[in-house]
Amino acid sequence: ETGVTQSPTHLIKTRGQQVTLRCSSQSGHNTVSWYQQALGQGPQFIFQYYREEENGRGNFPPRFSGLQFPNYSSELNVNALELDDSALYLCASSLGQGATSGELFFGEGSRLTVL
C-alpha cells in the first residue's frame, strides 16, 4: 500500500451534476497530482498542486478544478459533468517540486460513472 487514500471509491452521477473527489496524500508528501484514466487507456495528467498552489495543468477545461489544503490533502472538483467524464480518477502524491519528476505514489482511484 502507498498510504494514499481516495474517496469515494465508486460513484454515479448524471449529466450536468457536480462531483468532488478527495485524496489524502502519503505522510510527508507535499505534492499531489491528479490523473484521469478512461477505460483501456493510460492516465492523462489533469493538474498538480504543490504547497496549496496549482503547479501545472494538462489539457482539461476550467470545469475541472482543484484544491490542496495545509495538510496536503486535496480535492478534485468537476462541474457540469459530461458523459465523457466517466473514468477512473487517480490521485498521486510525491515529495518536492522541481524540473524532474520522481516516483509517484498512487491511490486506488475513484471510479466515476456519468449517466
Add this chain to the structure above:
Amino acid sequence: SQQGEEDPQALSIQEGENATMNCSYKTSINNLQWYRQNSGRGLVHLILIRSNEREKHSGRLRVTLDTSKKSSSLLITASRAADTASYFCATDAGGSRLTFGEGTQLTVNP
C-alpha cells in the same frame, strides 16, 4: 496526448517465461518510469531510469533506455501468474507531469 506508445498492446505467456515490453516516446526526457496496474486499481511504481542511464535492474526487472532511438524496454524474467497486470511507461520531459503510454496488458498463464 500520449507521448509514450507501448508495444505490444497485449502479451500472453506461460509461467516461467520472460516477458518483454517496449515503449517509444517523442521528446527529450529527464527520466522514464514503468508502472504496473492490476485490473482498474491504482498504479504501482516499478522502476525509474534517468536519461543518462542505459540499463537498470530491480529484482526480476530489467529496464533499458536508448535515448537516441527514444525507446525503452521492460523485461520481466521468470514470470509468475501474479505478474498478470497492465504495464505503463511514463516519461518526465520536465515540469510537473508524467506522460503515460497506452499500456501493455500482460497475462501470465499458470
